[in-house]
Amino acid sequence: xxxxxxxxxxxxxxxxxxxxxxxxxxxxxxxxxxxxxxxxxxxxxxxxxxxxxxxxxxxxxxxxxxxxxxxxxxxxxxxxxxxxxxxxxxxxxxxxxxxxxxxxxxxxxxxxxxxxxxxxxxxxxxxxxxxxxxxxxxxxxxxxxxxxxxxxxxxxxxxxxxxxxxxxxxxxxxxxxxxxxxxxxxxxxxxxxxxxxxxxxxxxxxxxxxxxxxxxxxxxxxxxxxxxxxxxxxxxxxxxxxxxxxxxxxxxxxxxxxxxxxxxxxxxxxxxxxxxxxxxxxxxxxxxxxxxxxxxxxxxxxxxxxxxxxxxxxxxxxxxxxxxxxxxxxxxxxxxxxxxxxxxxxxxxxxxxxxxxxxxxxxxxxxxxxxxxxxxxxxxxxxxxxxxxxxxxx
Amino acid sequence: xxxxxxxxxxxxxxxxxxxxxxxxxxxxxxxxxxxxxxxxxxxxxxxxxxxxxxxxxxxxxxxxxxxxxxxxxxxxxxxxxxxxxxxxxxxxxxxxxxxxxxxxxxxxxxxxxxxxxxxxxxxxxxxxxxxxxxx
Numbered sequence: 001x002x003x004x005x006x007x008x009x010x011x012x013x014x015x016x017x018x019x020x021x022x023x024x025x026x027x028x029x030x031x032x033x034x035x036x037x038x039x040x041x042x043x044x045x046x047x048x049x050x051x052x053x054x055x056x057x058x059x060x061x062x063x064x065x066x067x068x069x070x071x072x073x074x075x076x077x078x079x080x081x082x083x084x085x086x087x088x089x090x091x092x093x094x095x096x097x098x099x100x101x102x103x104x105x106x107x108x109x110x111x112x113x114x115x116x117x118x119x120x121x122x123x124x125x126x127x128x129x130x131x132x133x134x135x136x137x138x139x140x141x142x143x144x145x146x147x148x149x150x151x152x153x154x155x156x157x158x159x160x161x162x163x164x165x166x167x168x169x170x171x172x173x174x175x176x177x178x179x180x181x182x183x184x185x186x187x188x189x190x191x192x193x194x195x196x197x198x199x200x201x202x203x204x205x206x207x208x209x210x211x212x213x214x215x216x217x218x219x220x221x222x223x224x225x226x227x228x229x230x231x232x233x234x235x236x237x238x239x240x241x242x243x244x245x246x247x248x249x250x251x252x253x254x255x256x257x258x259x260x261x262x263x264x265x266x267x268x269x270x271x272x273x274x275x276x277x278x279x280x281x282x283x284x285x286x287x288x289x290x291x292x293x294x295x296x297x298x299x300x301x302x303x304x305x306x307x308x309x310x311x312x313x314x315x316x317x318x319x320x321x322x323x324x325x326x327x328x329x330x331x332x333x334x335x336x337x338x339x340x341x342x343x344x345x346x347x348x349x350x351x352x353x354x355x356x357x358x359x360x361x362x363x364x365x366x367x368x369x370x371x372x373x374x375x376x377x378x379x380x381x382x383x384x385x386x387x388x389x390x391x392x393x394x
Numbered sequence: 395x396x397x398x399x400x401x402x403x404x405x406x407x408x409x410x411x412x413x414x415x416x417x418x419x420x421x422x423x424x425x426x427x428x429x430x431x432x433x434x435x436x437x438x439x440x441x442x443x444x445x446x447x448x449x450x451x452x453x454x455x456x457x458x459x460x461x462x463x464x465x466x467x468x469x470x471x472x473x474x475x476x477x478x479x480x481x482x483x484x485x486x487x488x489x490x491x492x493x494x495x496x497x498x499x500x501x502x503x504x505x506x507x508x509x510x511x512x513x514x515x516x517x518x519x520x521x522x523x524x525x526x527x528x529x
Contacts, residue, residue: 386428
């Protein structure tokens with residue numbers, strides 16, 4: 001039996017329409033030219049495709065195309081945003097505010113910035129995984145230069161009101177960086193209304209290719225200052241050098257264009273399937289939702305299963321492709337740091353599973369997943385308690 | 395030669411290799427459950443759920459050997475498999491054999507990796523506790 005894919009928050013399959021547009025670029029008659037070669041048709045054709053994709057990405061987040069910088073993914077975008085903005089602003093201040101539940105691609109950058117002399121305040125979210133506006137307000141200091149908060153948490157799917165934080169930061173003259181890897185294409189984003197200065201994006205969470213992402217960098221009224229990470233040919237206005245990978249960028253643009261059109265319908269369908277999955281699992285009893293029950297995206301469901309050990313739970317459910325915690329967590333046996341930040345014990349955190357659905361998930365997938373999880377959790381619980389397995393002494 | 399199945403652990407890059415015997419005993423655990431308390435039934439436990447592993451053996455003694463065993467296990471696949479594997483071998487054992495049983499036997503038979511061997515120490519503790527409850 002083929003495994004059922006329920007790990008869309010880790011990555012998504014490429015939409016065939018995206019793959020088609022990418023393949024066109026890779027054919028002999030495609031767009032092999034260097035987009036920086038303005039002097040001939042080959043380069044200009046590739047450049048035209050790149051700029052079309054730039055507009056497609058900008059459109060999904062309410063930005064103008066010239067604010068989009070191409071990167072290799074959200075990890076690079078986070079690195080560029082945080083290192084770039086902090087180092088640029090270092091003479092004004094050295095304090096940064098973020099949260100304990102950010103992705104490692106933010107936390108590990110902040111750790112490095114601390115080694116370079118910056119001070120970071122890591123806000124602890126409430127038991128639902130949300131950081132309050134008051135917490136941010138209290139953490140801001142005269143020397144705060146940057147706040148970094150993710151829009152949607154990758155492990156538990158909860159939504160942070162980054163717009164409210166943006167307005168506060170704008171009042172206080174502090175930059176706001178938002179990691180939108182898990183929210184673009186799932187929630188509406190308007191960077192100008194939300195007062196966001198830097199926004200990290202990736203293609204592979206919304207049916208685009210891996211290896212390409214973007215960073216929104218506010219330009220008006222004054223451009224956000226960034227020290228580049230990668231130097232070289234001066235592409236992307238010197239912010240990120242390197243020959244642009246036309247086919248990758250076209251793929252990202254195509255994925256974002258499709259998301260703009262289909263987001264609402266996809267989200268409604270996925271939400272209904274997620275609810276079906278939750279109702280099926282909740283019938284087991286002694287299970288708990290990890291993360292705020294209402295302020296969450298449609299596609300992520302993180303559940304703690306009491307009375308079962310985590311590794312056994314995951315192995316028993318190996319017909320389901322999913323995660324315990326994040327796909328990007330360290331290789332240690334430590335339980336999820338996100339779940340521990342919510343106040344979950346190590347044991348409960350380790351006995352949690354993240355199910356993440358996507359546009360190719362079917363009702364049949366969900367029903368089979370419920371059957372598998374229900375069967376295996378009951379079996380493991382009975383193994384531990386002996387209930388239902390009492391032997392008479394005859 | 396035991397065939398191995400590679401399976402991705404919950405935590406990302408590490409890949410656990412479960413021996414075929416581990417998978418067999420995990421999927422089809424032998425002697426699961428518990429015997430009703432009775433004058434000829436002994437029991438022994440070790441471990442704590444909050445530590446990630448717990449074993450509870452009940453066994454019926456007939457004469458000077460064990461003639462039936464049941465085990466309850468909370469723990470990882472290696473723990474579940476080791477308890478199941480051991481439960482079959484406990485049948486026919488004497489008290490002295492319980493007192494001498496060593497965790498390395500299970501480690502070898504089930505190809506338990508080094509980082510999981512702590513669970514087998516707890517299993518050995520449960521066997522010793524069973525021996526102590528045997529008069």
